[in-house]
Structure formats: C-alpha cells, structure tokens
Amino acid sequence: MNLEQVVPWGRNLKEYKEMFLLNEENITSNILGCGDGPSSFNYELTKQNGNVISIDPIYQFSQKKIRQRIDETSSIIINQLTENKDDFVWRNISCVDELIEIRLNAMNNFLKDYEIGKSENRYIFEELPKLSFNDNSFDLVLCSHFLFLYSEHFNLQFHIDSILEMIRVSKNEVRIFPILNLKNEKSIHLKDVLEVLENKGYKFKIVKTNYEFQKCADEMLRIIK
Ligand SMILES: C[S@@+](CC[C@H](N)C(=O)[O-])C[C@H]1O[C@@H](n2cnc3c(N)ncnc32)[C@H](O)[C@@H]1O
Numbered sequence: 001m002n003l004e005q006v007v008p009w010g011r012n013l014k015e016y017k018e019m020f021l022l023n024e025e026n027i028t029s030n031i032l033g034c035g036d037g038p039s040s041f042n043y044e045l046t047k048q049n050g051n052v053i054s055i056d057p058i059y060q061f062s063q064k065k066i067r068q069r070i071d072e073t074s075s076i077i078i079n080q081l082t083e084n085k086d087d088f089v090w091r092n093i094s095c096v097d098e099l100i101e102i103r104l105n106a107m108n109n110f111l112k113d114y115e116i117g118k119s120e121n122r123y124i125f126e127e128l129p130k131l132s133f134n135d136n137s138f139d140l141v142l143c144s145h146f147l148f149l150y151s152e153h154f155n156l157q158f159h160i161d162s163i164l165e166m167i168r169v170s171k172n173e174v175r176i177f178p179i180l181n182l183k184n185e186k187s188i189h190l191k192d193v194l195e196v197l198e199n200k201g202y203k204f205k206i207v208k209t210n211y212e213f214q215k216c217a218d219e220m221l222r223i224i225k
Contacts, residue, residue: 001057001060003065003069004069006058007077008037008069008107009103009107010038010039010103010106011039011041011106012039012041012044012102012105012109013040013044016039016041016142016144018092018209018210019144019211020142020177020220021207021209021220027048027050028049028050029051029139029140030051030137030138030140031045031050031053031138032054032055032131032133032137032141032170033054033142033144034056034128034141034146034147035128035145035146035147036056036144038066038070038106038111039106039107039110040105040107040109041144042110043109043112043117046117046122053122054117054122054123054124055126055131056127057126059118059123063111063115066111067111070107078096082096088213089213091212093213128146128166129158130161133169134169135168135169136170136171137169137170139171139172139173140170140173140174140175141166141170141174142174142175143162143166144177145177147176148176148178148180148189148190149178149180149182150181150182151187152181152182155189156188156192159189159193163176163193163223164200167202167223167225171225172224173224174222174225175223176223177209177217177220178214178217178218178219178220179206179217179219179221180217184215184216197223202224202225203224204222204224205221206219206221206222207219207222
C-alpha cells in the first residue's frame with residue numbers, strides 16, 4: 001500500500017456501537033476490528049477496559065506519516081462533502097462542520113493512542129484477505145466501511161476470501177457494515193457472498209441498525225458461526 005493513495009477518515013466508538021448494534025456483552029468481549037484505520041474505536045474502547053485489536057495496512061506507517069496524510073487530505077474531503085451534501089443523512093450529525101469536528105476528533109484520539117497501541121499490539125499491520133491469528137481467536141470480528149463499500153475496487157473473490165478468513169478467526173460472530181457501495185447501491189458482491197455462506201452452512205442475517213449517514217446505508221451483515 002502506498003500512503004499517497006489513502007484518504008484516512010475515521011469514525012468513533014459511538015458510531016461503531018450504532019453501526020454494529022453493540023450491547024454491553026459485545027463491548028466487553030474480545031474483538032477484532034478489520035480495517036479500523038484512523039478510527040478512535042480501539043482507543044475509546046480500550047479506555048473503557050475493552051479488549052480490542054485493530055488490523056489495517058496503514059499501521060505499517062509511522063504516526064508522523066499518517067498525521068501528515070490526514071492533514072493533506074482533510075481539506076479535499078471537506079470540499080467533496082460540501083459538494084455532495086445531499087448524498088448524506090444530516091440527522092444525528094447536523095452539518096458538514098459538525099461532521100468534520102467529529103472525524104478530526106476521532107482521528108486525533110487515534111493518533112494520540114497510536115504508538116502506545118502499537119507497542120501493546122492493539123494496532124497491527126495486517127491486511128485482508130489473510131490474517132495471522134489462530135482459528136476462533138476472537139468473540140466478535142467487525143469490519144466497518146471497507147468490505148462491500150469498495151466493491152468496485154475489490155473483486156468478489158477478495159470479498160469471499162476476506163469474509164471466510166474473518167469467520168475463521170472468530171469464535172461466534174462476524175459483523176460487516178455497510179452492505180452498500182460508495183454510490184449508495186447494494187454491493188454487486190452481496191448476493192454471491194451470501195450464496196457461498198449458505199453453501200458452507202453459516203447462518204447469517206441482514207439487520208437494520210441505528211446508524212445511517214450515507215443515504216440508505218443502514219444495514220449490516222451479521223454472520224453467526
Ligand atoms: C473508509 S476506511 C474505514 C475506517 C474505519 N473502519 C471507520 O469506519 O472509520 C477503510 C479502511 O480500510 C483499510 N483497508 C484497505 N485495504 C485493506 C485490507 N486489504 N485489509 C484491511 N483493511 C484494509 C484502509 O486502510 C482504511 O483504513
């Protein structure tokens with residue numbers, strides 16, 4: 001991965017709780033976040049005595065490099081968001097300024113925590129579709145705003161391999177949000193992925209969540225092992 005191709009943008013714990021309908025039991029369980037990037041999910045949950053590991057290819061870079069890239073790209077994102085305001089639901093977050101504040105705050109918390117988190121093996125440089133963890137290592141495996149969202153950049157086989165790998169390292173459950181692509185359309189890979197899961201005997205549900213910022217992106221895929 002070349003950091004110049006990445007536009008870092010991260011959500012916070014409140015958003016993760018809403019996207020994945022995380023209850024008290026989930027929050028205190030042993031979690032793997034795939035593609036957590038510069039979100040503050042790991043930082044905030046660890047502060048609350050949670051037990052979470054995040055993996056992402058951007059964790060191969062130093063804090064300084066990631067901060068630099070966030071600084072370089074923030075203004076581009078702000079302009080794009082302002083131009084495409086109508087593609088989003090301004091309910092929980094009321095305007096672009098508030099969104100920027102929430103995102104920058106999440107990313108600053110991530111950056112503050114990054115070096116210590118790396119030394120504690122909470123931020124690990126790994127990338128789907130291959131994970132180094134043993135089978136059944138985590139109670140719950142999450143993926144926010146990566147699989148399905150980038151369906152035009154990652155093919156069906158990548159999606160199938162990644163999801164089966166997340167299932168392998170999970171004891172109980174995998175949750176993926178959203179199931180739409182960047183154009184707010186249902187991912188072209190969803191139907192085929194569900195067919196593979198069904199053939200392999202995994203139970204799954206598409207569940208409506210408490211989170212909708214990208215228009216119509218309010219459902220997650222829940223796979224029960
Ligand atoms: C849009 S960001 C989402 C960040 C975070 N999950 C959130 O919701 O705020 C997508 C993330 O996927 C990561 N990513 C890209 N390729 C990946 C791969 N092969 N495996 C895991 N994560 C990947 C990117 O580095 C980036 O941090």
